[in-house]
Amino acid sequence: MSKELEYLSRKVVRGLMDRRAFMGRAAALGAGATMATGLLGKAAMAAGAMKGGTLKAGMQGGESTNSLDPATWASDVPIAFGRTWGEPLVEVSPNGDLDFRIAESVEPSADARTWVFRIRDGVEFHNGKTVTAEDVVATLQRHSDENSKSGALGIVKGIADMKADGNNVVLTLDSANADLPYLMADYHLMIQPGGGMDAPDAGIGTGAYKIAENQPGVRHAGERFANYWDADNRGHADSVEITVINDATARLAALQSGQVHMINRVEPKVVRLVKRIPGVSVKNVSGRGHYVFIAHVNTPPFDNRDLMMALKLAMNRQEMVDKILQGYGSVGNDFPINAAYPLFPEDIPQRQYDPEKAAFHYKKSGHSGSVLLRTSDVAFPGAVDAAQLYQQQAKAAGIEVEVKREPGDGYWSEVWNVKPFCTSYWSGRPVQDQMYSTAYLSNADWNDTRFLRPDFDKIIIAARAELDPARRKDLYRQAALMVRDEGGAIIPMFNDFIDAVSDKVGGWVADPSGGMMHNKALIKTWLEA
Amino acid sequence: MGPLVILVARRIALGLLLLLAVSVLIFIGTQILPGDVAQSILGQSATPTALANLRRDLGLDDPAWLRYFRWLFGVLTGDLGQSLANGQDIATEIGHRLGNTLFLAFWAAVVAVPLAILLGLVAVRFRNRWPDKLISGVTLASISLPEFFIGYVLIFLFGVKLQLFPSVATVHDGMSLLEKLNAIALPVAVLTLVVLAHMMRMTRAAILNVMQSAYIETAELKGLSAFKVIFRHAFPNAISPIVNVVMINLAYLVVGVVVVEVIFVYPGMGQYLVDHVAKRDVPVVQATGLIFAAVYIVLNLVADVVAIVSNPRLRHPK
Numbered sequence: 001m002s003k004e005l006e007y008l009s010r011k012v013v014r015g016l017m018d019r020r021a022f023m024g025r026a027a028a029l030g031a032g033a034t035m036a037t038g039l040l041g042k043a044a045m046a047a048g049a050m051k052g053g054t055l056k057a058g059m060q061g062g063e064s065t066n067s068l069d070p071a072t073w074a075s076d077v078p079i080a081f082g083r084t085w086g087e088p089l090v091e092v093s094p095n096g097d098l099d100f101r102i103a104e105s106v107e108p109s110a111d112a113r114t115w116v117f118r119i120r121d122g123v124e125f126h127n128g129k130t131v132t133a134e135d136v137v138a139t140l141q142r143h144s145d146e147n148s149k150s151g152a153l154g155i156v157k158g159i160a161d162m163k164a165d166g167n168n169v170v171l172t173l174d175s176a177n178a179d180l181p182y183l184m185a186d187y188h189l190m191i192q193p194g195g196g197m198d199a200p201d202a203g204i205g206t207g208a209y210k211i212a213e214n215q216p217g218v219r220h221a222g223e224r225f226a227n228y229w230d231a232d233n234r235g236h237a238d239s240v241e242i243t244v245i246n247d248a249t250a251r252l253a254a255l256q257s258g259q260v261h262m263i264n265r266v267e268p269k270v271v272r273l274v275k276r277i278p279g280v281s282v283k284n285v286s287g288r289g290h291y292v293f294i295a296h297v298n299t300p301p302f303d304n305r306d307l308m309m310a311l312k313l314a315m316n317r318q319e320m321v322d323k324i325l326q327g328y329g330s331v332g333n334d335f336p337i338n339a340a341y342p343l344f345p346e347d348i349p350q351r352q353y354d355p356e357k358a359a360f361h362y363k364k365s366g367h368s369g370s371v372l373l374r375t376s377d378v379a380f381p382g383a384v385d386a387a388q389l390y391q392q393q394a395k396a397a398g399i400e401v402e403v404k405r406e407p408g409d410g411y412w413s414e415v416w417n418v419k420p421f422c423t424s425y426w427s428g429r430p431v432q433d434q435m436y437s438t439a440y441l442s443n444a445d446w447n448d449t450r451f452l453r454p455d456f457d458k459i460i461i462a463a464r465a466e467l468d469p470a471r472r473k474d475l476y477r478q479a480a481l482m483v484r485d486e487g488g489a490i491i492p493m494f495n496d497f498i499d500a501v502s503d504k505v506g507g508w509v510a511d512p513s514g515g516m517m518h519n520k521a522l523i524k525t526w527l528e529a
Numbered sequence: 530m531g532p533l534v535i536l537v538a539r540r541i542a543l544g545l546l547l548l549l550a551v552s553v554l555i556f557i558g559t560q561i562l563p564g565d566v567a568q569s570i571l572g573q574s575a576t577p578t579a580l581a582n583l584r585r586d587l588g589l590d591d592p593a594w595l596r597y598f599r600w601l602f603g604v605l606t607g608d609l610g611q612s613l614a615n616g617q618d619i620a621t622e623i624g625h626r627l628g629n630t631l632f633l634a635f636w637a638a639v640v641a642v643p644l645a646i647l648l649g650l651v652a653v654r655f656r657n658r659w660p661d662k663l664i665s666g667v668t669l670a671s672i673s674l675p676e677f678f679i680g681y682v683l684i685f686l687f688g689v690k691l692q693l694f695p696s697v698a699t700v701h702d703g704m705s706l707l708e709k710l711n712a713i714a715l716p717v718a719v720l721t722l723v724v725l726a727h728m729m730r731m732t733r734a735a736i737l738n739v740m741q742s743a744y745i746e747t748a749e750l751k752g753l754s755a756f757k758v759i760f761r762h763a764f765p766n767a768i769s770p771i772v773n774v775v776m777i778n779l780a781y782l783v784v785g786v787v788v789v790e791v792i793f794v795y796p797g798m799g800q801y802l803v804d805h806v807a808k809r810d811v812p813v814v815q816a817t818g819l820i821f822a823a824v825y826i827v828l829n830l831v832a833d834v835v836a837i838v839s840n841p842r843l844r845h846p847k
Contacts, residue, residue, distance in 0.1 A: 065612070
């Protein structure tokens with residue numbers, strides 16, 4: 001085994017190199033994939049998660065209205081705190097595999113309609129009870145009840161029947177879904193004793209930390225749970241703390257002065273400065289989240305395909321990435337999927353900025369006058385700037401875009417999904433099906449482009465039931481092309497998640513599913529002595 | 530002391546009446562906030578039945594006056610209701626936050642008020658000479674800068690560069706008093722800088738006004754030292770305007786510090802109110818609004834009473 005490989009694997013473990021880059025280097029050095037993976041696992045153990053200390057995070061995304069009820073979670077702080085005390089059946093690992101938590105394994109039936117999850121033996125709740133299949137079923141039932149107001153309702157409502165069978169949980173679906181295990185990784189679906197029916201916000205789960213303090217919008221703290229089942233791999237620090245710091249400057253100051261070990265949401269425009277701070281490193285990872293200009297394709301003038309195409313061709317994506325994301329992101333291609341997803345159709349040509357062609361389509365559309373684009377600072381960081389930049393880019397194609405700035409308060413209820421053309425964002429989903437089902441199916445909860453196409457729905461539903469990856473990939477390719485060429489989403493960019501972490505933290509592995517290692521940093525990293 | 534008691538009682542009664550009027554205004558204000566409460570609780574995907582059920586549970590179908598009296602009765606019996614956003618008891622939650630806010634305001638006042646008055650006295654003693662100009666210049670500069678700017682400058686200097694004080698002022702129950710005081714050092718400094726100028730200038734102006742009087746000249750002719758003249762003879766007669774401005778600033782320290790709370794991550798009332806307004810959490814908004822109004826009214830009441838007590842002419846009206 002070469003010294004270089006060893007060195008590289010340690011680099012991965014310390015988070016200085018991502019896994020994909022490592023595998024690439026390993027291949028270049030002539031090591032097989034199996035050997036390389038084995039090496040990585042060894043290094044992770046050798047670097048030896050150090051035990052002890054108090055790991056502290058300063059995070060944006062917490063409000064005093066937050067609750068411990070997982071059904072209500074929507075922002076980063078309750079989710080990150082939730083991951084310290086609760087666990088779902090499965091999680092999605094940074095490289096996109098299933099990471100089994102409460103479930104030990106999962107088996108589909110041949111038609112992908114019935115799924116059997118085997119519940120791990122001897123997993124204990126913080127109240128001393130052992131997790132049973134009944135607890136799991138009750139949890140899922142609670143989230144499928146409309147009165148629970150669960151954010152996971154859309155995910156679990158496709159389950160026609162759920163029952164406990166000894167140590168197994170058997171889920172029968174309305175229609176086949178090959179991605180079901182990935183859906184169970186949703187952060188709302190933390191397994192609670194008795195499903196949390198009696199006390200949804202009791203904060204009792206199976207996670208590595210017990211709740212020591214819960215002050216919504218201020219501070220959350222946990223201390224290590226002595227009987228945690230996976231103590232070798234998670235929960236290294238004795239205690240963990242999240243301080244809610246919604247002000248970006250204050251967050252950075254807290255990291256610099258050593259009051260916290262990690263912060264989320266570093267603004268792209270300050271990344272260059274943060275990199276110069278001694279003892280701090282910037283962790284950015286390209287994820288599945290994207291910024292989007294949304295047009296309702298069933299509403300004039302956006303129901304005109306030529307106008308829609310003109311608007312798409314008038315977007316200079318590279319300039320958006322350079323100026324709005326300061327390079328911390330990648331260009332979008334007008335469908336909501338990028339290479340971070342499994343089964344990504346990589347052969348779809350990238351749409352380029354082409355003012356002449358845009359002008360051609362614009363003329364053909366017969367549209368006259370300006371196009372009204374609504375935007376607000378809350379749509380995404382830099383959304384107002386992005387709208388104005390787009391205005392200039394479209395001008396070169398002879399398209400007049402009128403930018404209207406809307407108040408941030410009420411933007412998500414009065415403008416987004418209501419007005420025909422506005423700026424918005426989507427955080428990614430673990431699999432393609434979930435992204436399309438959430439926002440592009442005719443009956444999707446948030447079909448914000450009003451993309452009502454039975455032929456498209458048919459492709460997505462067929463792909464959902466398809467267990468053969470090659471055929472599935474082809475179906476997703478067709479779906480992507482339809483959204484790209486006929487849909488109402490102009491997707492200029494996929495944004496990076498940017499965190500900043502103290503050098504005292506070990507075990508950081510960037511996760512494309514979200515910032516702060518998909519909010520698992522507190523349970524997966526440790527403090528180096 | 531008979532007439533004085535009556536006077537104070539009348540003031541208190543007026544204050545209560547004012548508070549009642551404010552409660553009506555707050556209630557009306559929250560009713561005309563755009564957006565339906567049930568809708569904002571249940572979100573966009575709510576079914577009409579669920580909406581109707583929730584409206585009934587919250588009593589939103591009743592006429593507004595009935596809801597007002599129900600709310601008022603609850604407040605009078607100490608029941609502020611439950612937060613719509615997370616179902617917590619508002620009184621307990623606010624108690625915590627109000628305690629923090631008062632803690633910060635108290636220590637800021639302990640530093641700022643004596644300092645402002647002392648600086649005012651010094652400024653009068655050396656009026657139009659360099660100490661006066663220096664004091665005025667510095668305090669006016671600090672009041673002219675936005676508080677977030679002062680906050681960031683102090684964080685940069687004392688939190689990040691010198692690392693003398695923490696930049697995050699989050700206090701919690703597990704901390705000793707000394708730890709808490711250390712945590713709030715920087716926000717207290719910012720608040721002091723912000724309120725200093727107003728009180729200092731008022732002290733200076735009020736005393737200078739009195740200094741024109743004939744009896745001050747007499748005191749000077751008796752050969753008293755300049756500082757003694759100011760402190761013993763001029764100051765008592767300047768108390769009432771000074772108390773007024775001190776009270777206004779104290780009220781500001783309680784109700785107006787949301788920016789400082791955000792920058793220093795201090796868990797006070799301001800941030801709490803803002804979070805709940807964003808969620809259309811009407812009961813919390815009503816409760817905090819009422820508390821803020823009560824703080825203003827009580828402090829102004831205190832100012833009035835002190836002014837009356839300190840002024841024989843008001844104490845014994847003809």
